Amino acid sequence: MFYHTEAKPQCWRAVAIFDDRPEQLIYLHRSSTQVRAGLRSAYFELLDEEERSHVQSMSLQRWHGAPDSGRWVHQSNLAIPTPEKVVLGLAVPA
Numbered sequence: 291m292f293y294h295t296e297a298k299p300q301c302w303r304a305v306a307i308f309d310d311r312p313e314q315l316i317y318l319h320r321s322s323t324q325v326r327a328g329l330r331s332a333y334f335e336l337l338d339e340e341e342r343s344h345v346q347s348m349s350l351q352r353w354h355g356a357p358d359s360g361r362w363v364h365q366s367n368l369a370i371p372t373p374e375k376v377v378l379g380l381a382v383p384a
Contacts, residue, residue: 304329304368306337307347322350322365330371345370 302325304317317332319325348368
């Protein structure tokens with residue numbers, strides 16, 4: 291007896307969708323929560339400033355099917371990570 295689909299997804303991934311080139315894998319993990327948690331650091335580590343300027347959207351996808359015969363299924367759009375704002379604190383003399 292063969293099962294062609296699994297009851298739960300094997301893995302999840304975040305993919306960057308560009309306006310001028312093919313999509314690129316940014317982060318892969320076992321759950322959507324783990325992908326969301328690691329996305330920001332992977333995004334800034336993998337893509338330089340020029341590449342980031344061409345990202346149109348981020349796609350959260352899950353694997354559907356058997357390990358050797360499935361496909362990636364779009365689940366939702368992710369927010370495109372933005373750089374953290376640095377607040378410069380000025381010491382005020384007392």
